Amino acid sequence: MLKDVADLKRKLHRIIYKSRDRSIKGAGEYPYPRMLFFHETSHQGTGQFHTHLIVEKLPESLNNQYEMEALFRKRLPNKVRALSKWKSIDIQRVNPDEPDYRRISSYLGKQTNLELIALDPFNSDLSRRKE
Numbered sequence: 866m867l868k869d870v871a872d873l874k875r876k877l878h879r880i881i882y883k884s885r886d887r888s889i890k891g892a893g894e895y896p897y898p899r900m901l902f903f904h905e906t907s908h909q910g911t912g913q914f915h916t917h918l919i920v921e922k923l924p925e926s927l928n929n930q931y932e933m934e935a936l937f938r939k940r941l942p943n944k945v946r947a948l949s950k951w952k953s954i955d956i957q958r959v960n961p962d963e964p965d966y967r968r969i970s971s972y973l974g975k976q977t978n979l980e981l982i983a984l985d986p987f988n989s990d991l992s993r994r995k996e
Contacts, residue, residue, distance in 0.1 A: 866914055869947035870902050870948075870988045876944050879937065884924040897991035898923055903983040905976045916985075917973055919959065930956065 878897055898921035908914045922928060927936065935954045942948045959965050977983045 866904065866916075866947075867985070867987050868914060869945070870904075870985060873941070873947065874900060874902075874988055875943045876941065879924060880940070881927065884926045897990075901989045901991075902985040904985055905974045905983055906981075917983075919969070919973075930958070 879899070879985070881897060900921075901919040903917040903919075904914050907915065923933075925932065934954075935950075937954045937956060942950045946955075959969050973983060
């Protein structure tokens with residue numbers, strides 16, 4: 866699973882890099898949006914894992930509901946073997962206000978216990994950005 870997520874992240878970086886605004890001088894040194902990955906088991910008792918992804922603001926050309934849905938439902942499943950080609954993918958915008966942060970942190974921590982930590986520390990971008 867960790868290798869599959871790393872593959873997804875690499876391919877997302879490539880797509881995001883190609884979508885950057887090339888009119889900005891020095892855009893080649895594009896700061897990738899940080900990503901957090903969370904893994905949970907199915908609530909239906911199958912034991913299958915699924916992944917939640919939180920991404921910082923993307924380039925304008927990708928930063929809307931339509932483009933994100935096209936990316937995860939059409940483009941990425943053909944490039945990333947681990948993405949389902951038939952299961953639904955739910956994409957939601959998280960607003961930077963306190964109620965949304967509280968709601969998302971509660972949702973992402975719902976299956977966390979002493980044996981399972983949902984956060985993927987290997988593929989998530991946990992370090993602070995240099996200013």
